[in-house]
Amino acid sequence: MSLTYVVTGASRGIGLEFIKQLSSKGHTVVACARAPEKSEGLKQLVDNKKVYAVTLDTVNEASVKSAVEKITEIAGNGVDVLINNAGISGDRKYSSKDSPASEYMSVFETNVVGTSNITQAMLPLLKKSQTRHIINISSNMGSHANTTSGNLAAYRVSKAAENMLTNVLASDLKDDKFVVVSVHPGWVQTDMGGSNAHVTPQQSVQGILAKADTLEVKDNGIFFDYEGKPMDW
Numbered sequence: 001m002s003l004t005y006v007v008t009g010a011s012r013g014i015g016l017e018f019i020k021q022l023s024s025k026g027h028t029v030v031a032c033a034r035a036p037e038k039s040e041g042l043k044q045l046v047d048n049k050k051v052y053a054v055t056l057d058t059v060n061e062a063s064v065k066s067a068v069e070k071i072t073e074i075a076g077n078g079v080d081v082l083i084n085n086a087g088i089s090g091d092r093k094y095s096s097k098d099s100p101a102s103e104y105m106s107v108f109e110t111n112v113v114g115t116s117n118i119t120q121a122m123l124p125l126l127k128k129s130q131t132r133h134i135i136n137i138s139s140n141m142g143s144h145a146n147t148t149s150g151n152l153a154a155y156r157v158s159k160a161a162e163n164m165l166t167n168v169l170a171s172d173l174k175d176d177k178f179v180v181v182s183v184h185p186g187w188v189q190t191d192m193g194g195s196n197a198h199v200t201p202q203q204s205v206q207g208i209l210a211k212a213d214t215l216e217v218k219d220n221g222i223f224f225d226y227e228g229k230p231m232d233w
């Protein structure tokens with residue numbers, strides 16, 4: 001079945017790989033990026049028939065409004081799946097002992113507030129579909145079962161908060177039969193993950209989509225990894 005997906009942070013990394021794999025399966029895909037015209041990878045995929053590019057900075061109110069207007073022009077009959085992939089790691093050098101306020105604010109703004117901004121703005125289009133899936137690309141670094149290493153404190157805190165956002169959305173949208181989930185994509189070879197990472201973007205996205213394709217209303221509020229295994233919150 002051909003569905004309509006909206007993916008944020010689609011200029012590179014995991015987001016761009018979502019566009020590649022979803023479009024190759026024949027789905028309609030709206031690739032949202034801060035500067036789509038600067039992404040050579042994205043430009044190669046956009047055909048304005050099944051794959052569209054829309055400018056979106058998730059932390060900018062005007063950008064969110066304008067993006068959703070454009071998405072409505074493209075997919076006015078409804079959007080089946082929103083993949084909230086856009087995220088930043090912040091500066092790797094900071095731990096909980098020295099992370100400045102500005103670091104917490106900027107990472108939290110992108111990873112939590114940005115995810116909330118676009119999710120809220122997309123609800124009317126998601127409600128037009130019967131599918132109603134929201135997939136938040138989170139991280140094992142936001143799991144309370146994983147509190148060992150010291151770096152990336154703001155990122156860890158933000159991903160824990162993003163996981164709570166998944167849970168409160170799942171609860172608040174339950175009666176409307178939404179399925180809202182968090183996903184750990186693995187340690188992935190992207191600009192964020194670096195070249196030592198264990199998982200390729202292809203493997204990560206293939207695994208996430210294999211699980212995402214099976215999601216049902218009973219799965220609302222789950223947290224899983226790219227191999228489909230359950231994650232501890």
Ligand SMILES: NC(=O)c1ccc[n+]([C@@H]2O[C@H](COP(=O)([O-])OP(=O)(O)OC[C@H]3O[C@@H](n4cnc5c(N)ncnc54)[C@H](OP(=O)(O)O)[C@@H]3O)[C@@H](O)[C@H]2O)c1
Binds near residue numbers: 015035110188191
């Ligand atoms: N890579 C890993 O090992 C790993 C592990 C766990 C979780 N994750 C999560 O997976 C997601 C994707 O990560 P990645 O590895 O693909 O990272 P990446 O290569 O650094 O790409 C991040 C993407 O997010 C976009 N973005 C950042 N801020 C944005 C904003 N305000 N509005 C819209 N887009 C914004 C970037 O756009 P620009 O090109 O414009 O900067 C880029 O497209 C993130 O949520 C990350 O936390 C990654």
